[in-house]
Amino acid sequence: MKSNNIINILKSNNLVIPGFLLNNYKNFNITEKELIFLSSIITKEDLIIFNSEELATNLNWNITDIMEVISSLSEKKIINIIVKKIDSKMQEYIDISSLYEKILMNILNEEENSKEEENSKIYNIIEAELGRTLSPIEYETIGEWLESNISEELIKEALKEAVLNGVGNLKYIDKILHEWTKKGYKKASDIKKRKKYEEIQEDLFDYDWLDEDV
DSSP states (O other), X not given: OHHHHHHHHHHHOTTHHHHHHHHHGGGGTOOHHHHHHHHHHOOSSXXXXXXXXXXXXXXXXXXXXXXXXXXXXXXXXXXXXXXXXETTEEEEEEEOXXXXXXXXXXXXXHHHHHHHXXXXXXXXXXXXXXXXXXXXXXXXXXXXXXXXXXXXXXXXXXXXXXXXXXXXXXXXXXXXXXXXXXXXXXXXXXXXXXHHHHHHHHHHHXXXXXXXXX
């Protein structure tokens, strides 16, 4: 469902794909000439009527250039030339659905790589704070935190709490995170709000009401 939604968004704006391709065309093994051609045929439809003369005129190319680019993009499985019968008439079309699928895969891979890169930072931060290399079991424990959608921000706060209390093991940090998630904490600001509330409650409790001046 998510993939279909992303593809529909890409199709809905003719400026999105050319802009994306301009920044990422080398990832698709596309030449600059092929980039120009693809940008010129992007529409809201997957199928574009294949008219070599019209394409050549629009780009101010000759027909040989058009055929070479189409052949190259077909070999790279970025476009397909198909024959379809519409209104009782057989017509050749350029099918660009493969292009959308490749762009989607590129976006999803970038998201996954970004997430992995972000997750790897927390391991380095914990090792730096504890002043030692983490054990395989500790790596698994941190991985479980991340899989449970505990934010890196909350993990850093729990790490800070452990270091301030002079405790350098992950079991202690795990207990802190367990208590915080039970209370619904998701970020550092949630903890600060709670501490502020507890300080106010403590001040009210310690206040000597009998000595209050009337």
